[in-house]
Amino acid sequence: MASLLDTDRPPVFCPGCSHERILFALDRAFQLLGLLTHEVVIVTDIGCSGLFDTFFKTHAFHGLHGRALTYAAGIKLARPELHVVVVMGDGGLGIGGAHFLAACRRNLDMTLLILNNFNFGMTGGQFSCTTPTGATTSSGFLNNLERPLDICSVAAAAGAPFVVRVAASEKKLDVRIVDALAFRGFSVVDIWSICTGRYLKRNPRVAKDLERRIEGMEPFDGPISANLRREYGEMYREALDRETQKTAAPGEMHVYFTPSIKTRREVVLLGSAGGQIISAGSLLARAAILGGMQVTQKNDYDVTVMRGPAVSELIISNEPILYPGVNKPDVLIALSKEGVKRRQALFYQTGETSLIIREPGVPVPNTAARVQTVDFHSFGIRKNKWALASLVILARRGDPVTLEMLKFAVEQTFDEKGRREFYGIMELTERFSDNLAVLKP
């Protein structure tokens, strides 16, 4: 097969640099596999290794330092049939550590060649994450304070199913690369190299040391049985096949009632996590939508979702809602102290026509609003149903939604158990329907 190298652009590496040897080995590997230029993409990032893509006639993607694996993943998922070869230096590996680990975990079918020459060549020979202890670099004493990384061990620990450690001087480098390219999954080849431009000058023994050091380390010669598993892209496409069988459930709603109000109502539920505050807000929203009204809902709760205050702010209007904030709350449902505290300011925005429904244990500020205390407990209503019960009380007055609308919303969204609970609450709250006179808007 023909070489994939661009004869108009011969390599420009320093004389003796391992990159050149690796370049030709890679090209031979492509030829041995019978690959054509358009069947390959070489993804590189910054450094002398980043020149690789310019010497080939293949597809080429040269991106940001350390990020080559991320572009490669996007390309491979978009074009599964493409052979994706990522070429990085030890420098790129250091800065792109998270992406390296993710690639090992994910096992997308691509090959990573690490041109490991123990320093940042291009920028002047600074130390990298693989610089051996005691080496001389242009980073002064810094590298002697750190320990180098064993790329292969890290790759294996992170889940890479195919890992090779090899010296660039290895006679059969092209074959090792062929094996890596042919492997169906994420293959890593850690190629120990000589940087003649920088590192070698300061560390003349590196060439002799290199092969000796590799021999003294745990060998990595290819497949790691404990990590062998299905390739990510294949599994992803299978998952997509399943997903595309699903019919979309867009959750469209329809209007079944005429609006019960001709104005804007602002209703805020104030409670605590576990009080089903948010779901009560959503239920009220749905009931209003069934009545052809415009609704906005904004929820507030702590990031520790099972604790702390829970607030649901609703604006219900028969006109499009412009300002989605609460100006003058029409109804405040105060079901816990911390809920009230979270939105204390709202109480001072109320007026004479505002209604506050409160549970006996929840103090509320003294304002012009009408206050209705409802001892839910005495009616046999459990704490986590107080919000729902409050909605029923509101609905009984027909503002902002009617009981019919609320029931319809429940029928649409609650399961069997939920519906039974709701009707139970309806029954329980009938008992204080006489008190509703004070609640009429």
Place this chain on the structure above:
Amino acid sequence: MGLRFIDGNQAVALGAAYAGCRFFAAYPITPASSLLAEMLVLLPQKGGIVLQGEDEIACIGYCLGASMAGMKAMTASSGPGLSLYSENISFAIAGEIPIVIVNVMRQGPSTGAATLGADGDIQFLRWGSSGGLPVVVLAPSDLRDCFTLTVHAFNIAERLRCPVFIASNKEIGMTRETLDIYTVEKPPVFERKEHTEGPFLPFAVREGEDVPRFLPIGGPISVRQTSSTHGTAGYITTNPVEIQESVERLKRKIESQLSSFTFYDIYDEPGAKILVVSYGVTARAAREAVAMVKAKAGLKVSLLVLKTLFPVPDDVLKDAARDMERILVVEMNLGQYVLEIRRVLCNQRVDFYGKMNGRLIAPFEIARELSNGFSA
């Protein structure tokens, strides 16, 4: 009637799916996470790919790779994520890679407050890349905008081969509202123009055009992409003539097309001498405020709601501000877009009102500013 009760993030997702986005990658972050959740529902059913990356840098990286391979790609985050996107945004500009980036803005600086809205990243969106080349920033103010502007965003990204931002806000992204999906404006969807004949130079442009014709990585003709300063063939260049031509083209490419994507609403009050300029969620409060002062005090105020923020639509601003004695800019920050307005309307009085305290700016506050004269 297709009534949905969804938040702004979901509306953006629906717009993206409609526009043909089939690759989405994001990292969970409040207040953008519901966009990721919605895309996970929408895209796989259409055979689209959704990824949750190891970090935001990976997410935008995946998108750039997928986009160069021919897919319409989008990512979404908030301020902290935008900060991580920055280097790759520069790459998207340099490499002319179509991508839509949603920033659901939240209270900053830094980690700030995840559950509080703000417009704190407006200038960051414009200038958060090395080299300072123009980008496109669209700002929705409600659900309908979230859908429609996202479709426009994809069209612009594909046509001009550039990053396009959606400047959303927690107050839009995470507030659920009623939306009739059947009546929302659905612009026609455009695709990137492909190279059809002759030798292929990835960054060459035809006579009279500013956007290189596209070929995908992985297609039958080899394609080069690079973040380095390059010539038309995609190889590094240090030639000053080539470089200047290239950066000027990147600038012209966007700015010359502004009139084709200048979106705004103008509420013109005949005889008004005061103009309010706003965008995003605050524009909705401004609409109420303007109606309020007219009803209560007979004060005539015009309102310009901008939806294209960058490049700055100078002509629209000048037109709206003509004959105005006072311009009031309202935004949820310490005064960012007002800088552009003061620059463009340099001979006119431009006042600013804004807060960045995690609370919506209420209509009565804007009305008060209008009635009492302005804060400087």
